[in-house]
Amino acid sequence: MIRDPKDLQRYTAQERANHWVVGICFILLALSGLAFFHPAFFPLAQIFGGGVWARILHPFVGVLMTLSFLGLFIRFRALNAMTPTDREWLSRIGEMASGNDHGMPEQGKYNGGQKLMFWVMSASILLLFVSGILIWRAYFGFPVGLVRLGAVVHAAVAAIMIAFIIVHVYAAIWVKGTVRAMWYGTVTRAWAKQHHRAWYRQMTGKS
């Protein structure tokens, strides 16, 4: 893709780096966590040097991800406040998915789906962190009732989060010209005008 000086800056280098740290942590967590989730996934533990290493490493990576996600949360929280337009967008998400996005309401920097993703991720990581601490036997010894609750919550929220992340990554691949925003931070003006027209106007001053 040719980089054009007229491209619009969507993410700073720090924002991108922060997002990548969270993303890499997530991949490591999902792979090691799934190894404990169901026997079908146990072979994934080999990536980490076996079940014992997966068990040792997973919670530390989890803490790292929680801390780095906090960075993303602080940076993007205000931009992800839900508005009535976002709700309308979400109610018509079927049209969007069927590839017919012309009639969708005009979007700012983020559309309703992206904002929903942001809040689902925030809630998931909070729950995974709290439940993860509860089931971290190597360093904590909570009452068994809490540990059992933690185990259920951790497994359920992890499955939900993995499903949402699959959608998150797929959406970025599906909407052409998006992934580059996470590589070098810019998008084309046409991309912005098509998908986030209000943001396009705000960035360029044009209509």
Next chain:
Amino acid sequence: MALQSLDIKQRSATTTPSPSMRQTPEVAKLIDISRCIGCKACQVACMEWNDVRDEIGSVDGTYNNPTDLTAASWTVMRFYEKENADPFDFEWLIRKDGCMHCADPGCLKACPAPGAIVQYANGIVDFHQENCIGCGYCITGCPFNVPRISKKDSKAYKCTLCSDRVAVGLEPACVKTCPTGAIMFGSKEQMTFQAGSRITELHGRGLTKAGLYDPPGVGGTHVMYVMKDVGDPGAIGLPTDPGISPLVSVWKGVSKPLATFALAAVALGSLFHYVTKGPNEVSKELEDELDKEDVK
């Protein structure tokens, strides 16, 4: 403890059948609390046979020594002082604590490491430490708070019911050593029968509440107690109606394969969405329009 076995009934985190060519009768250990004198010979025999030594701890003012099960103390005598209505009728209830070898073992159900916990056809639930990853899920799953993770090697340990001795036709070490015959061993059927005769005898001596503890909530156990008051197992620190916690059943039940299918469906759904709907490209018209603006 591991022995090559051809009589494995269940294996943790395994979805295919386990080696099960050989069939052995179900065994049981019967502990008659009314005959236990609390001498702890069984604790010593357990340490000796299994060749594990606990660290020397400190006395907490009771006869409980060590005070709890540990990775190296697989059985401990728990002393309960019971004051009855008649002030001169003070009782000491002593229970030999350790793994119950549940027919439906919560530890095995919770374990995520393939083959780290097995249940033999004879009913013994055994931990194979070489497969243990040290997560502690067995503790989360156990209704009796039995397994312990070692601080030394981060593996889980508990009573093996001397699976190595039983496999070659011997009784467990604690059974062999008990000087009062309070611990008995044999087929589950035989032990249930023996418990019945003993209970009739106790009833005849006025202990009308005596009964057998073989809780159905965990499918019965392969360690059973004859107790003086079967209606009040809490008096000796046992749960009244133990079973695998509903939370553990939800966590380890059908939800897991369902969630696995759901994740696969989301991934495949995305792939097929791309293949059927095609990518969402930036429209050529918009690009041309912007190019034209630039030329102006």
